[in-house]
Amino acid sequence: MGTPCHFALFDLQPGFRLDLDLLATRYRELARSVHPDRFADASEREQRVALERSASLNDAYQTLKNAPKRARYLLALRGEVPLEVTVHDPDFLMQQMQWREELEDLQDEADLDGVATFKRRLKAAQEELNESFAACWDDAAQREQAERLMRRMQFLDKLSYEVRQLEERLDD
């Protein structure tokens, strides 16, 4: 058997919808028991083990906390390990290009208000995607769609990172 899945670690039902507050509380409880600080005066071996367990716990928490990562993880758990290949999603491809162009324009115009609006729309789009994923996740017939949605979520996640970078560049 391998290591328990992330959901089991936090004593949660595997699924896309997640009570993030509950996850955070469980994380803090678990962190208390495995953190290296708990083993500051223990043997070197115990300290090494604590370090590894802590790192694993942190990784599991980061995965479940972030919606696209959680979605990807769920797909991986189900045996569908998504490959880093381009997926056929022509509809979304158009949207991707539009999002990107808008961001470039905002940069060229140094439009801070525009960026704020963009962020709000982006957030709304992400929430919509999360809902769609949750809806199709439980339906076996929609497997392919789930993977497509997960990739869209990843794209928007990356985009919001780029928005932060743009905000930083404009902050001068």
Add this chain to the structure above:
Amino acid sequence: MALLQIAEPGQSPKPHQRRLAVGIDLGTTNSLVAALRSGISEPLPDANGQVILPSAVRYHADRVEVGQSAKDAAATDPLNTIISVKRLMGRGISDVKHLGDQLPYRFIGGESHMPFIETVQGAKSPVEVSADILKVLRQRAEATLGGDLVGAVITVPAYFDDAQRQATKDAAKLAGLTVLRLLNEPTAAAVAYGLDQNAEGVVAIYDLGGGTFDISILRLTGGVFEVMATGGDSALGGDDFDHAIASWIITEAGLSDDLDPAAQRSLMQTACAAKEALTDTDSVEVVHGNWKGALTRAAFDALIEPMIARSLKACRRAVRDCGIELEEVEAVVMVGGSTRVPRVRDAVAELFGRQPLTEIDPDQVVAIGAAIQADTLAGNKRDGGELLLLDVIPLSLGLETMGGLMEKVIPRNTTIPVARAQEFTTYKDGQSAMMIHVLQGERELISDCRSLARFDLRGIPAMVAGAAKIRVTFQVDADGLLSVSARELASGVESSIQVKPSYGLTDGEITRMLKDSFQYAGDDKVARVLREQQVDAQRLIEAVEGALQADGERLLDAEERMVIDLQLDELRELIKGTDGGAIEQQTKRLSQVTDAFAARRLDSTVKAALSGRNLNEIEE
């Protein structure tokens, strides 16, 4: 395994006795040591009742002077009096050259790229200078608390990179201190403040010291201090305010830029005094040689505006990294002497839309927080529940890839401890080795990031280009220190070559310094530690010899026996010398290689006991 394990010196005290541990704030301008006494964390005073130890070290031919008296001599003996040494920790010579006009020392290179400072007592590395400060604090603590220390929590700026952290740990080692944890300064302040006020929610710590600036955003939830993001500038602090005033004086007084070291120092002191005076008045008279002028608060504010702006930019970035808005920060705490400057307080209040908190002395709050954690890490039970500090790495970690680009493996603000792996491959047919260059920073080009270390992975089996799969694993521990390992997946070949730190001390340099510290410090404690290491080593040697004699033939094959003998011989040799660090390392190594042997002996005894037979009967 129990049979061959040796207890570390200092462990297993009487159960009712408190284990002595301290928190140390090793600051750019001032240092402090604090401890928990009767449940209260407080800084420890020296013989004159002073808690602050100026971070100034003066080298005479035959002795070392640390503290206020050294600081007082800074203008008259500038080349042998080292101040603000923290700015040199973990830096290379090219980094420090640009600080030249603030730090007038004679720099020379060492084996590593670490800058050594020429003094009348010989060349000193920043690590040794820091160690001299730490020694004084250690001695003060032991005298005040009346016993040996189990260890210390030493604080570092949250924005310190791996090289700067490693240098701090090396300094502690040289000072004879066991580092329980390297703790980020803002986190330490959050602990002191959070526990004092029973605070909950999102808190920002704005920490402006003499040479470094940190901003950390934490979430406090019932004893758990979770850092959400951290940022800063490890080359921005009160010293820069002084420098700005000094430049102003030079312009106003029509002086030449090219001042001798003593004059430079004297000017900086005048500037610092003016800055401090302006905290309470609107205008101050400034005298330098024959020149007299007046510096108004308004003029001073204008001089420091660009620096404050830099700090606010870092604040906005940290808030953005958290994914929150400025309004969601519920409290802002001021830490560090430089936050006494009125314009700094006003600027921070403007940014966060609330008055910053200044109740706990900004000079002491970091040491106070560190002492609280030290007490817990030493194994003492804490009233009021367990403390948990969840910190993050401040800068992204990554590797150099083709074309001089930095590929990030662990992004900044990832919670630590963390372990991540990344796979790479060869680019030439039959390539048998790979150089791994580890860097820290946010930029795309490696030339814009900090080089941490380089190491070689050798012995990659001959394959077509692109066929080999090399997995490089990064692991960052709770101190924020990085270890890297590399492994070729098909063959299982692991990296076995020494990591060459780009800006750290080589092992050779550290060993030499430890040896030197015996000579110059005339320190009984250091000699005693060596004795203890020799005693531990001797005990282990005897235990292994006995075990080999009893069960070596029976339980070990020829190859295993050879490995153990090799390590045993090595330790027998080292124990004759005075290299305490090497003895300790080799003791650990011998313990590791005999681990499995000890386990087998135990199993064998257990088996025999269970089957009701004795060992001699089992031997067939």
